[in-house]
Amino acid sequence: MTTPQHPSPPPSPDSRDRIYRSPAGVVGGVLLLALVAWLGVDAIVVGEGRTPWTALAVMLFLAPLIVAYTVRPAVFADEKRIRVRNPFRVIVLPWGRIASLRSGYTNEVVDEDGTKYQLWALPVSLRARNKAARQEARRTAGDSRGGTSGGRGAFGRRGAGVATADGPQRAESDKAVDELRQLMEAHEGAADASGGVTVRWAYEVIAPAAVGAVLLAVLLGVG
Structure with a gap:
């Protein structure tokens, strides 16, 4: 007697997604969040009067914006x-x-x-584009000389004397x-x-930032 086999659930559509994001933006965002958290928590713990509330409002206002512009984009x-x-x-x-x-x-x-x-x-990084264009120009010049030089850049990463498998250099x-x-x-x-x-x-970003802005405006308004 054969045991009935249950089909495995289909994969989530997002599991097949190609995901593109800026690694530099993510790293910069994480560092900024850590800095804001460090300064904010310190002000909340040791601050007096309205300082802890002001620090909390600033954190509530800045943190969603930092996430929105650095970690979130994809x-x-x-x-x-x-x-x-x-x-x-x-x-x-x-x-x-x-x-x-x-x-x-x-x-x-x-x-x-x-x-x-x-x-x-x-x-877009114009610096990265210019660097890729220079590398491509050196590689093309090396190819036109028949691959007699073994330097890096013009002949690929290992001086193989051929163009890279990925085609022209691009940012x-x-x-x-x-x-x-x-x-x-x-x-x-x-x-x-x-x-x-x-x-x-993205109300999950807009709402907390708006609440933080209103709270900060109230605290600054009352002096």
């Missing part, structure tokens, strides 16, 4: 849609509703109606946008990649 992409988590909004765009992905002084996704949404998780944020463009081109015509664009405000 871009999630799968075969159906792209989900952009910006500081104060979450935008979900099916691939079929995206007109283009732009990479200039900022990285943006543009829907069919022409509305632009900035990708906060993929900040990290530009590489991420290139991958998103490839996903869009691969899935924009799929039946399950259609639907409407949804925008949700």
